[in-house]
Amino acid sequence: MKLDAFNRLGDEAARAAVRPCADIDRWVDAVVAGRPYATVEQLLETARASAAPWTVTEIDGALAHHPRIGERPRGGGAEASHSRSEQAGLGEPTSDVAAALAAGNRAYEEKFSRVFLIRAAGRSADEILGALNGRLAHTEEEEIPVVAEQLRQIAVLRLEGIIGS
Template sequence: MHLDQFNAASRTEAADALRPCLDIQRWIDGLADARPYSDVEALLAAGRAAADPFTAAEIGAALARHPRIGERAQGDSTEARLSQSEQAGLGAADAAVAEALADGNRAYEEKFGQVFLIRAAGRSREEILAALTTRLAHTPEEEQAIIGQQLREIAVLRLEGLMGR
């Protein structure tokens, strides 16, 4: 979809296009209702602004739909395909890294009660493992702020992709 198509789309079509980027209704409504955008940069800036900050409930809802890092998203929805594509960019992991990620995911979920979320695009499995290890030392409050930032990064990257960039 190009920006001119997004700007000209019906409200429902625009919202449907945005949903796989970040399925948080407040964010979708904010971007769909602020159309038209003068350029893609204005849309991306609006996407960042609408996502800052997220409420705890919004973060919880978004995390409920994200697969564990290193695991393949299930289903054939656009959101699942985007997640699969983002994680496919990680390449093949050696057995030790895969096991350490699985162990780290379990430890993170035990400590924080939610899935570990990180923008996978542009990162190696080793970088993700290092971030996971670092983040395990955080308090829940510190981690909520980081999760919000990661959700924003994921949403804006997906929004860029939606606009063909």
């Protein structure tokens, strides 16, 4: 969708277009309320600024829709489609890396009670595994800002993909 078409959408249609980027009502409403945007960069800057800070409740609500890293997202919705595209660049990890990701995902979920989230786009499976292992050493207080930043990066990348320049 082009920016001018996004600017002309009704509020509900615009919310529906933005929501798969990050299912956080306050953020979706801020991005939609900022219209009309003169440039895609202005839209993306609003999206970045509106994501700071996200609360733990907002983060956990948004993460309820995210698949585990290394698992193929299921379903036909826009969010699942975005996740499939983002993880496609990982390729097929070796069986050792796949097993380590699965074990790391379980350990992360046991420790933090949420899925491990990382911007997969542009990263290899080995890079993601290294980040996962490093983040397992975090406390909850250290991890929340990292998760929030990863979610923000994902949301902005998705929005950029939806609203072509």
